[in-house]
Amino acid sequence: MVKESVYRCRLLSVAIIGAMSVFQVGCVAESEPTEADLALEALIVDQNLIGDPSEGRELPLIGDxxxxxxxxxxxxxxxxxxxxxxxxxxxxxxxxxxxxxxxxxxxxxxxxxxxxxxxxxxxxxxxxxxxxxxxxxxxxxxxxxxxxxxxxxxxxxxxxxxxxxxxxxxxxxxxxxxxxxxxxxxxxxxxxxxxxxxxxxxxxxxxxxxxxxxxxxxxxxxxxxxxxxxxxxxxxxxxxxxxxxxxxxxxxxxxxxxxxxxxxxxxxxxxxFVDTPWHQYVNGDRTVLTEDQKEGALLFFTPVNAGGAGCSGCHSGDLMSDERHHTIAFPQIGPGKGDGNNDDFGRERETANPADRYRFRTASLLNIALTGPYGHAGSYETLEQVVRHYVNPNQAVTDFFAQGAWCQLPQYEGVTDCETLYPDAQANTQLALQKVQQERQARMTPFISPMLNNTQIAQLVSFLEALTDECALDRACLADWIPEGEGPDGNQLNAVDAEGDAL
Ligand code: HEC
Ligand code: HEC
CATH class of the missing domain: 1.10.760.10 (Cytochrome c-like domain)
Structure with a gap:
């Protein structure tokens, strides 16, 4: 069936010039809403989303x-x-x-x-x-x-x-x-x-x-x-x-x-950097998301007990973060913050409250496709690994360590004696997993694992990829935030990548 295209228009501004009113109207192409669109519309209303977390804020412009x-x-x-x-x-x-x-x-x-x-x-x-x-x-x-x-x-x-x-x-x-x-x-x-x-x-x-x-x-x-x-x-x-x-x-x-x-x-x-396909979708353009992305969005915003993935329970609002701290137990690798043996106690380091151990601030997911590797220690390379962690944290952690742990990450390629670097990593991560378990038993966490099949996992990942601002992908657009020349003291860092090409 070919969907009929309609246009949805809204009044952008009204200017009074002399005795005449000039109306400026913006229109977006729109196809008939699918079932997913209608369900999403309800969730968007329900969760008070407007798509743009910068609205209502006083923020400077780069030209200032x-x-x-x-x-x-x-x-x-x-x-x-x-x-x-x-x-x-x-x-x-x-x-x-x-x-x-x-x-x-x-x-x-x-x-x-x-x-x-x-x-x-x-x-x-x-x-x-x-x-x-x-x-x-x-x-x-x-x-x-x-x-x-x-x-x-x-x-x-x-x-x-x-x-x-x-x-x-x-x-x-x-x-x-x-x-x-x-x-x-x-x-x-x-x-x-x-x-x-x-x-x-x-x-x-x-x-x-x-x-x-x-x-x-x-x-x-x-x-x-x-x-x-x-x-x-x-x-x-x-x-x-x-x-x-x-x-x-x-x-x-x-x-x-x-x-x-x-x-x-x-x-x-x-x-x-908030002008994402998701933002445009929330603003009424139904054509910007693929069907998979819409299905992923539905999972994201639907609680686990209603058949969703429950992500917006913590990644809430237009910033996609409740700005609170939770135990997720992503693999703890690296030298640590001086807690335990190469461990990182997270929020507890600040509050001295043991309940806060292994809790980290909920990440904003805007532009998330651009900022891998993921987690507070950067241990997961892909969004798929992250989503699989939510589905079954114990299994994901077991897989991570069985598949070479940090040594499988590109940054550690060629590091001599890589395997011996962080001997306590797995034990530390197990402690965090135990904390998730305790919090679940005490019903003290919104972290409930969703049952997702491979298709749904892929849909969630493609939704996360719809959270990228186009400007952030475009060197010419980013140029406003990248200075030229050598700086006022000749010490400006003009970055290059591993190939020597200017960033
Ligand atoms: C219980 C609250 C909670 C729920 C539910 C939740 N998250 Fe998270 N999320 C967090 C916290 C806290 C972090 C940061 C953890 C860390 O850094 O160790 C995070 C981190 C992430 C990251 C990595 C961000 C980065 O910058 O490295 C991604 C991606 C992510 N979550 C996606 C999801 C998806 C998809 C879902 C649903 C399947 C979900 N989250 C459900 C709290 C939650
Ligand atoms: C060696 C790498 C490094 C350098 C250099 C660095 N940062 Fe960071 N930045 C980090 C890391 C790692 C964190 C997270 C640390 C943590 O949470 O304990 C961070 C966190 C931040 C955050 C918080 C972001 C958030 O989501 O809460 C801001 C803002 C920031 N840095 C700005 C700066 C500024 C400004 C400078 C220069 C004065 C700077 N950084 C220099 C690595 C760096």
Missing amino acids: ALPQLGMKLFYSKSLGGNFDTGCVSCHHPSLGGADGLTLPVGVDATDPELLGLGRENTAGVPVVPRNSPTVFNAGLWDSGMFLDSRVESLGKEPKANGSISPIRTPDTDIGVADLDAGANLPAAQAGFPVTSTDEMKTDLFEDGSTNDEIRDHLAARIGGYGEGEGELGTNTWLEEFQTAYVSAEDAETLITFENIAHAIGEFERSMV
Whole structure:
């Protein structure tokens, strides 16, 4: 049967010119709704989805002065203690705002400009314990940043990005406001990578100093004053700060770490990538999703007890995250965060509440197809593996370890004695699986395994692939977030991939 195409139109704007009203009407081609469309429409209404989590938020545009300054700082290796790392080292727009690796490589890279697969450090094994999340849509989080929300809004006001109530950071105790945190969550977060020895600082720079001493030194370096005077060859940062902050003040006043972090945060907040096929579908264009994607969406938004996959129980709302923490027990690999033997206790590290052990913040699934490998330790390479984990976590973990564990991941190809790297990985993952079991018995978790056949698993994966913003796939479109030239200090990181091609 050939479906009849109809057009659905809506009034976009009305302008009154003289005595005449001019109506602008937008139309989208639409086929007759299928059964799946009708069921999805009901779920969309039910779950209050509008498709666009950026709506109703005050976010800067990349063309604005502060994000422009923030971009130059984000790409500058001068914020790396030993001039070899910038924020972009682990968060490049061409890599979905992340780094394409299981575990990041920050300082001591054999080639600091090389990002993505092939980036290695001189030690030959990554030392940063968690997977790099994307910085895309950083302006859309209201509760916390980092996978354990250790930068956390105390009030969690909707659509505020942490800008209303005080923010707690690792510089203060849980629940205690950090009065120096800055204007919003991304600004507060930006104060921490620079203090991490493995991410940006190196142990050559400010060894044993407090976080504030490290930040002040970096600000003095960028500003070319005090203890940082002369650390940069060329230095035109003052002009950049004066333009962005519309100020004639001197470097010492204007180039503070607070102003550095704020500008970086504004750059991140300008990275709004939410225009996905799913968004367009929610807006009424029934033609953008394939039938498989619609079936996948139905599974995603339907609870397990109603025959669905129950994903939106946690990946809820238009951001597709409840911004809460749950035990999922994805394989724990890597050096760990210093808990147990190479383990990572997740949210418990912040709250000191054993109930929070192995809980991590629900990931946003926007642009998820671009940000593999997956999970807090980057242990699953494909979305199919992730979905299979939900269906049967014990089996998925068993398979993961039976099939070569981390050594099957591309980043570990060619690593000598790969198998001996993380002897406690499987035992640690088992502990997390036991916690899932306990929580299930106590009915304390929304993590219920759905029964899905192979077709349904494939449908869910193809729905997840409909969550990608087209701009994020298009180098020309991303160019607005990738600076040209060498930067105000000649230390701009102009990234290349393993083939040497510009990212
Ligand atoms: C060596 C790699 C590396 C570098 C360099 C790095 N990051 Fe990250 N970033 C990470 C990792 C890993 C996490 C998650 C860490 C965690 O949750 O414990 C993260 C988390 C974040 C987050 C939180 C995202 C979320 O979903 O909550 C933001 C924002 C961010 N980084 C921005 C920055 C900025 C700004 C800089 C520079 C000042 C920077 N990063 C430098 C690896 C890196
Ligand atoms: C109980 C809450 C919960 C449910 C239900 C849930 N998730 Fe998750 N999801 C999470 C949490 C928490 C994480 C982060 C876990 C980690 O990093 O270790 C996550 C991570 C993911 C990731 C990896 C994200 C990344 O950036 O690495 C994907 C993909 C994903 N979930 C998809 C799904 C799908 C598909 C479903 C339905 C089958 C689902 N989730 C059901 C809570 C949930």
